[in-house]
Amino acid sequence: MSELMTAVRESRTHELPALLAKMDTAERRAALVELKTLRKEVRGWSWDSQRKIIRPLLVAGAGCHTGAAACATWIAGRDLLGWDRPPFTLVVAAMADRDPEWLGDVAHRLAARPATAETTYDLISRLVRKSQCAVPTTDGFVRGWLQTVSTYQWQREKRKPFIDMLRADPFAPVLLPRIFEVQELPPQMLWSYETDDERRWDVTLAALPQTGLLERAALVDGCVSRLLRGGKPGEQRFFLSTLRLLALTEQEEAERVPDWIGMATDAMSTVAAHAQQVLGRLDERGRLSARTLAEVSGAVLFRTEKKLVRSQLVLLGKALRHDPSAADELLPVVVGAFEHEDMDVQERALSLVGRYLSATGAGVQEELALSASLLGPAHRTLVTEVFGVSAAGEPEPQEYEEVLPPAPVTRRLDPVPLSLPELVEDVVVLGRASAPEIPVFERVLDGLVRHAHTARSALTGALREALTGEWWMTGGSGEGDLPHWSARQIRTAEGIEPVLAVLLGHLSPQVVADELASWTGTESCVHASLQGILRARVWDAADAVLTGDRPFLVATPTWHTGSLDPSVLVDRLREYQRLGLRPGQTDFAQAVLRVRRHEQDGAAAAAEGLGTPEGERLASWLRADEPLAEVYRFDLEKKTRRGQTVERTHRILMATRERPFIEKVLPRSFHWLGQPQIPTHNPCYHWGERPEHWVATLPEDAETLAARLLPNTANNVIEEIQNAARQLTLLAELDGPVGEAIHLTLAYGLGARHPEDRLAAVDALLILATRQRLDATLLGERIAALLDCGLIKPVRLADSVRTAAVTGAYRTVLSVLTGVLPGVLAHEKAPRGAGDLLAVAAECVEHCGTTETEEISGLSGTAARGGSSQLVRQAKRLAEAWKAGAPRG
Template identity: 70%
Template sequence: MKELLTAVRELRAHDVPEVLAGMDREERRAALAELKALRKEVRGWHWDKQDRVRRALLVAGAGCHTGAAGCASWIGGRDLAGWNRRPFPLVLAALADRDPKWLGDVAHRLAARPATAQTMYELISGLVKKARCPVPTTDGFVLGWAEAISMAQWHRRKKRPLVEVLRSDPYAPALLPRLFEVPELPSQMLWPDDANDPCQWATTLAALPGEGLLERSALVDGCATRLLRGGKLSELRFFLGLLRKLELTEQEETERLADWIGMAADGASTVAGHAQGVLTRLDGRGELTVRALADVSASVLFRTEKKLVRSQLVLLGKVLRRDPSAADELLPVVAGAFEHEDIDIQERALKLVARYLPAAGTPVREELALSAALLGPAHRTMVAEVFGGPAAGTPGRQEYEELLPPVPDPQLLDPAPATLPELVEEVVTLIRSATPDVTAFERALDGLVRHAHSDRSALTDALRDALAGEWWLENEPPSQTERQLRSDAEIRLVVATLLGRVSARAVQEERASWTGTGTCVHAALNGILRARLWEAADAVLSGSTPFLLAVPTWHTGSLDPAVLVERLRACQRLGVRPGEADFAQALLRVRRGDQHGAAEAAALLGTPEGDRLAAWLRADEPLARVHRFDLEKRGREGQTVVRSSRALMASQERSFIQEEFPRSFHWLGRPQVPAHRQCYHWDDHPNQWTATLPEDAETLAAWLLPNIATGVIEEIQDTLGPLVLLTELDASAGEAVHLMVAYALGARHPEDRLSAVDALLMLATRQQLDAVLLGEQLADLLGNGLIKPSRLADSARTAAATGAYRTVLSTLTGALPGLLAREKAPRGLGDLLSVAAECVEHCGAMGGGEPIPGLAETAARGGSSQLVRQAVRLKAAWEQDSDRA
């Protein structure tokens, strides 16, 4: 036993199996108790030493366990999983003398654990071979098997065809069918498939029925099931490609009619397109009933993909041409396309209904007339021609009313928790929350300072009990915990200081040395937060500070100047000097603009802080003035020198900040000019950033704009976090905020475009939207290729659909002239014209009816392209509304 423990402590993992071979059952059981104690001791070691001892500890513990359950639990322990390759061959050597049945039990227990089944495939496979037991078929083991085969093929550089590997693999018959049932395939299976390469998975699986390794029906059913289930696009492409390689027979297609209907209705675009093609073939063979066609069409016509909807209308037209008697069943389904967002599809559906309306019965005609009456003004003439009656006499556009979201009321922030249990509950929630709320953070921080001032001992005891089990409170050596927490920017830093996990010396060192300077706005704002946290940590240690000044009054982070004056008066009465970072943050949060009364009251205090507050309110200046700055960049595309320009903003120097504020705030007062160098903080703490500068949305937008622009141009998802927060602030929105919205409206990802639409509508509802400015900026971005018209059209259509037609139209009229003037129309311009036309049909023309420059010339080009048709539509709607006016 002593020799075993020595080998483990000396990190000699390779010697452990040999030592174990000389130990009997009782000696191993005794050694196991010592190994468990050592395992617990290792958790407190430095991470580097921990990692080196894990290998020997894992092998020794596995060999000393006599029960299969205990052995599997030991091997699967998360704390024994090192960074380096695990010593599975040594574990197998340590277990070489065990009974095969026992080894099989361990293998199946490991395979049943999701945390180990895939990552420990090599070990489980080795145990199965030694035990000669049935192979496990759990999801994790199947994934591990497929991954191991793929990687082996990669390292062999594909010298041996994959089909031969599977033919000789003893696990293949049991595991191949399970590939269609696991939640996700290994990424290695999804690597691009070359039809001429016999080592790729899709090609190989398609050939397996001929090898007798997998039944063809299992392959076809497996593919259909996965395509119906949905999932990642890469996996859907894999199974769709495999299905196509199988080249289904007519009988196989007919047997799976319900599957094709389900895929066409709910599948991803590529899957639905394939299913639609199969349904077309089934109809051509007379194997698709009218009832089944109606059912699937009712779903497909409500899809957003225009290509799918157009194809379905074509199929419906073929069936109606062949069998006009199906009009009663199919035409009401066709009318569902009247609700599609694309006017071209609406027109196609209306023409199809008009062509076969005579074959429909009276009840169906009445139903279709009601549906057609809901079509927009662009179709009124045709609706009148088809149905006659009331549609022909439809009155002109009624008085339009813009629909915007309600103006959000500022929500008053509750005071800090008054009782100790309330405070402890909030602090624990904040510490254990993945995305802590900024208002809860401010209340809890103030509460910690207040309760530490009144009864620090009770606060410490309550927090220690409530936070038992936190990693930074237990197991870790104090010096290591302190080192990790020193870079923290969360309330945990203050709590850890209060509980003795961060020393008073560290607090003083950080307060004295921390400057908060950074190379970007994110580092600067995070630095301000850290400076406040270190100052609060010092306050809870000394207990000399009764409360914090910078706690916001409203949920946006803004602070009422009258409230700040009262807090300063209370400090004067108590003889307390506020913290520098706390007071500086209060100044940045205090409401400015027509605050003469608060300025006079602050000056009457007769304290340095009162005088500074009075001067700050009287100056009523933005934190920094901003101006447009186009960042030029030169590069090469082959032999061609390419110049690009990115529209950004720069800020001017504010010397007052550098003279009167603490060092951690000085970045805010320096002149800032965008550079080609980019940081990648993205959305670390967007709520904290806006709450730090709630009165300076324009300045903050200018500083955050480079990352927003980069996220949109490089098509990076989830980089628009600060956008909606900025537009919700009760502060003026100028060129920087509008430019940020302009970029965001052209984002690639739909979720980001929804955020942009929310921001646009928020500016409009707060009467901060300058539509002319936004239109000019959009034209600029479109002209420089920084955003795409098709994406802008999608955002504009979404915003208009909420009822904000005039807001959208006033923005588009500024962006369209530049696009219409181009010799070659950019892709997606027709969609933009379509949205503009829809807006005019709802809310009327803008600018006193003056035509949009370039629109008449585009409409006169002739032809039937989407661009020309929408230009004609917009021109007609504009002129009609102008004539009516």
């Protein structure tokens, strides 16, 4: 046993199987006790030291366990598997003397572990072959097999056909049917190059019925079921490709009508299009009843994809041409297309109704006429032709009323928890929250400082009991008892962990002093600097609870946005003066940045009357009543030579000017806020963080904050990175001045690629409009500039403004678009999506009219062009609506 432990500590892994073979059961059990002790010890070592010993620990522990369950638990330990490839060959060798049934039990127990079955596939497969047990069929084992087989086939230089390799694989007959049942396929299965490459899984699967490895019916059913189930687009395309390669017979297609209906109505667009084609073929063969066609059409025509809706209208037209007597059943579902956002789709549906209206009964005609009368002015002529004047009669003009969402209400923060149980409960909730809210964070931080000042012993005891089991709650008192990695994580934590660790005696005073001195405010980028303020505040609070001499924090906001009422701050400073104390520098600096400045002469006089340095600085800050920094437009140009071509990179951004006054009011570590910021060509990549803390740090200077964050926001929009505009809604809710920086950020956000970013921008647009802080002309000009430089795409912008308009903000959206469209129409060749922008503008004018006397520049010329393109048709529609749009409301 001593020799075994020595070999483990010296990382002589290859010697372990031979040493284990010499040991009996009693010796192995005794060694296992020491191995478990060593494993606990290793968890506190540095990563480099851990890497050297986890491999021998894994092998030795596997060989010393006598129970299959305990052995599987040991092998599957995350700390033993590590990042390197585990020595599974040696693990099997260490268990060479075990009987096959025991090895099979271990294999199945490992396969049943969802977290590690895939990563331990190599070991499980070896144990299965050695024990000759049944092949496991768990998701993890199936994914491991698929990943291994796929990678091996793609990497082999001299390979035999993939299908021959599967035929020779003893696992294949059992695991192939499970491909259609696992939750998620490994990415290696989806690799593809040439369409007929024999290494492709879809090509191979389609050929399996010829080998007898998988029956055709099971293969078809499996593909259909996965397409109905939905999933990631890559997987859906894979199963669709396999299904197409199988080339279903007429009988196979006819047997699955409900499945095609389900795909056509709910599946992703490519899958729905395939199902739609199948249903079309079935209808041509007379295998689809009129009622079934009506059922599927009613759902498809409500989909947003124009191509699918148009194809369904064509399918209905063919069915009606073949059997006009089905008009009573089929035409009523066509009204679903009347509600589509695309005018061409509406016109196609109306034309289809007109073509077969005479074949319907009076009741159906009345129903269709009522639905058609709700179409916009652009279709009234056609509606009149189809139904007559009575159905298309001009509705009585109604006074237009803009519908905007309620203005966000600024909420006061709840009081800091006064009772110890309430504070401890909030601490636990905050620790478990993946994205803690600012009010909760601020209340807890202040509450910890207050209770540490008045009842430190009781607070420490309550926290120790409530936080048992936390990752850093190990050892006794003093930093030396903390594992190295825990101490490092606490130092870099961005929550309240440092404050709690100091309270519970897990970090020494020297650590707190070092961390307080380490932050200078000169981080690598503005995001890191803003996050640095938060970390500095946390360590400042840790220092406060360490000494216990501060009764509370002065920077705790009074409003949910992070803003601080100046009279409240003056009262807090007055209490510090009464106690003969001074607030922490970081705490006071954050309070100054949060305090409301506008028209605060009374608060400034009260602050000056305190006669303290903090009072005088606060008074100067309030009386200055100036933004943190002045912002101005800054166009960033860059030329990159690639061979014989020169590529230009253009960004429309904002820069900030120097403000030396900052140095008079804030400590040195905050002076970076007053230094000028000039955007560079090397933006940082902080797109994963949550910006709530950034906004709450500068709640009264939204313009300055927007200007500093803009380079990163613009880069993320242009590079189509997700979460590019997450901060927009937060900025719109702040009370500070709204100027060019916020409007330019909003312009970028409205053109973002990802829908969630565009929705955040739409929310910000509506909030600004509701609060009467939106400059529609300025926003339109900034959007036009971005479009002109190709920094955003018209089709994405059209989706954003359409979303805003349909909420009821037609006049707001129109006022923005009137500044955008002249630049779009000035192009000799209009960009893709220009017709969509015109369609949104036309819809706005049709709803709210226009107060402008002059037509949009370039509109008449575009409307006068020949052809029937979307651009020309929508230009004509907008021009006609503009002429008829007398002011309403």
